[in-house]
Amino acid sequence: MKYFIESYGCQLNMAESNALELLLKGAGIDKSEVAEDSDCVIINTCSVRKTAENRIWGRLSFFGKLKKQKKNYKIIVTGCMAERLKDELKKDCPFVDAVIGTNEKMEIVDFLLGENILNKEKYNFTASYYKEGEFSSYVPIMNGCNNFCSYCIVPYVRGREISRSVDDIIKEVKALDEKGVKEITLLGQNVNSYNYEGLTFPELLKLICKELNNIEFVRFESPHPKDFSDELISVIKNEKRVCSHIHLPMQSGNSRILKLMNRKNTRESFIALIDKMRKEIPDLTFATDVMVGFPTETEEEYLDTLSLMEYMHPIEAFMYYYNLREGTVAAKMEGQLEDDVKIARLERLIDEQLKRCQKEKLTRKDMITRGVVTGVTRDDKDKYLARNDHNEMISFMPKNKVEIGSMVNLKCYDLKGNTYLADEI
Template sequence: MRFSITTLGCKVNAYESQYYAQELEKLGYEEVSDHEQADICIINTCTVTNTAAHKSRQKIHQAKRLNPNAYCVVVGCYAQFAKEEERDHLGADLIIGANHKNQLVPLIQEMVNQHTHKDTVSDIVQFNDFEAMPIHYFESKHRAFLKVEDGCNQFCSYCAIPFARGRERSLQYDQVIRIAKSLVEQGHSEIVLTGIHTGRYHDGDKTLADLLAGLLENTPEHVYYRISSIEITEVDDALIHLMKTNPRICHHLHIPIQSACDKTLERMNRPYTVAQYKERLEYIRSQIPDISVSTDVICGFVQESEEEFQTTIENLKDLQFSFLHVFPYSKRDGTKASFMKGEVNGKIAKQRVSALLSMSKELRKKDMERFQPVQVLIETHNGNTYTGYTNHYHPITIESETPLSGRITVPWDTITENGYYARKV
C-alpha cells in the first residue's frame, strides 16, 4: 500500500513524521508525496496558532479531496487540542492526539484490516509516560536527530503546546544511549538532541548535562552533539562546564527570548526579565568565549506599543545574538493571550518583523567574522560544490576539486548573504 505524510509545525513534528515513515516502510508500505495518489494519507498537525490550526484543517480536507478512497489519518497537536465535535467534522478514519503516537502503525494496520474508525484522543492530563519513537537512520547520513523530551509545563500566555502535548516527560537515559549508538553504527557523526523543552530533560536524578556526559562517554570521539533549543533558565552550570571542557558539544545554543522588553515578557508569562536573561547570557559567554547564541523573537504581541518594540530593538542590539528567528504574533483561541485586549495591527507587526530580520542579517555577519578557519560538517554536495553548517551553526558553501566528507576545518574566503564561501584547492 502507498502512504503520504503531510507535516505542519515544528521540528519535533518533522521528527515524528520521519518515525512514522520508517515504521511503515519496515512493513512494506511505500511512501509517496502528498500530491500523489495514496491509499493512506497521514496529516501530522499543528495548533500553535489559529493560522496553524486552519492550515491543518485545510490539509486534511485537501487530502480527502485528492484521495477520496484513501484512509485519512490525523495525528498531532491540532487533533489533541480540537474539541470533540470539531474532530467529528473532519471525517477522518483514525485520529491520534498526543498519546499513542508510537502506536500509529499498529493502529493503521488495525484500521485497514478491520475497516474501523477510531478517535484515540484522551484527556491531556491522563498520561505522563514518554512514548519512545526512535529513528535509527537519517537519509543525510551526517546529522541525526534524537527526540529525548516531550511536553511543556511553562504555560506561556500565547502558547497552546502544554494543552496539545501535555506535561514534560523524558526518554529513559539507557534508551537514549542505545539509540545514539545505533545512529553512530549507521554512520551519523552529529546528533542533535531535540524536544519541546530539551533543557528540561530528566530521568530520575539525571539531567540534560548528565545525559550529554553519558553520550560522550558511550560514543566515539568523532561523534559531536548539538542541542536544538533550550530556555535561558535551563542552561545550568553543569551544562556550561561540560560545553566548556568538551569540544564535541558544538558551541552554539539557540535560546528563545521572545521579547526583549520586560512589560511584554510579563504579558507573555515568560519566566525571566531582560536583566536576568542578560546576566545569564554574559556568564555563559564568560565561560565559553567562542559560543554563538541565536534566539527567537515574537513581534506584535498583544498590546506591544511602539515604545516597547523600540526597547526590544535596543536590548537585542545589546545582547548581540548570532542571528534571530522572527515571527509575527498569531492568536491561538483558548490561550490566555487570546482573551487579552489590544491586538497589534497586522501591517505594523509585519514591519517590525522586517526590521528585526534586517538586524538579524547584520548580527549574523558580525558573528561569522569572529571565526577563521571554521569547522564544518559536510552534509550535501552537487558536483564540486559542498554545503554544510559550521559548529557555530552558520551555513557554508565550499568549492573543491578534491572530494570532501565528514567534519573538516577550512578557511573561508568571503561572507555572502547565503553564508560563508570557501574555495579549497
C-alpha cells in the same frame, strides 16, 4: 498499501514522523514519494501558529478531493492540531478517516492494520527516530512543557513534561554512532529541564559524550533561559563535541512583557546569562526566538526588544508577531494590537536583524573551521556545502573526492549572502 507523510512544525514533529516511518516500513507498508500515488496520507500537524493551521485546513481540502477520485483512500490527521481541534476536524472534515492525538501517534500502524487505538494519557517514546541513510539525526529526550507561557498552546496539546529514560537515550545514541551519523540534535520543548530519576540535562550530555566516536556535533533544541545552569555552561565549554552555537529564546526584551508572557525571566537576568555564557565560552554564537506585538506592548517596550537583539547579536533569529491561540491566557488579554502594528514592528525587526547578521558574520569570514558535508552547491556541481558547529553553511571546492556526511577542515576567505566561501585544508 503505500503511505505518504506530510509533516508541519517543530523538529520534534519531524523526528516523530521519522519514527513513524520506521514502524510503517516494519509493518510492510511502503512509502510513496507523492500523495497521489499513495493509499493513505498521514498529516502530522502543528498548532503553534495560526498560519500552520490555516495551511493544513487547505491541504485537507485538497486531500478530500483526492479521496473522491481514489477508492479506499485513507486520510489520517495526527499531531498537535489533531489534539487541539479533534471534534472540529471530525465535524468539518467528515472525509477524514481518523483524527489521532499526540500520545497515540505511533499507533497509526495499528489503525492501518485494522486494530483499535486506545486513548493514551501518557506520551511514549519510540526506540529510534533515525531516518535511514542520513548523517544527521534527531534524538528526542523529553516531551511536553510545564512552563505555560501565556501565548503558547504546547502544554495543552503536548501535556506535562516527561523525560525519556537515560538507558534508552544512550542506546539510541550508540546505535546512531555505529551507523556513522556525524551530528545529533537532542530535542525537547524545554530540553534543558530534562530530569530522569534525578539525572539532569548537563549530566546526560556528559554521559552521551563518553559514548561518541563518529558523532562530531551534539546540538540541543530548545532550552529555556530559566533552566540554563552554570553546570550546563561548563559542559558546553569543556565537551568539545557539544556545539558552542546555542539557541536561546528571548521572546521579548522588556521585563513587563516577559512577565505577561509568564516567561519567568527578566531582561536583566537574560543579559546576565548572555554575559556569563560569553565569558565562559569565547567562541559562542547565538540563535534566538523573538515575538513582537504581544498584547499591550508599547512602542518603547518594542524598542527594548530591538536593543536587546543588538546586545545579543544572534547569527540566527526566528522572528514572528504574536498569534492569538484560543485556549491560552494571552488570548483573553485586553490590549490586543492591530495586525498592521504587529506587521510593521516585525518588518523593522527583520530588516535590522538581516543587517546585524551580515555584520556579525563578516567578523568571522577568515575563520578556520570544521564541518560536515551536506551536499553539492546549487550553482556549481563541483563545489560542496558543509555545515559547521555554529550551524553556518560553507561552500568549498574539495581537494579530493568527498562524500556526503564526511567531515572536512576548511579555511574561510569570504562571505556571499549567508554562505561562507572556503578552501579545504
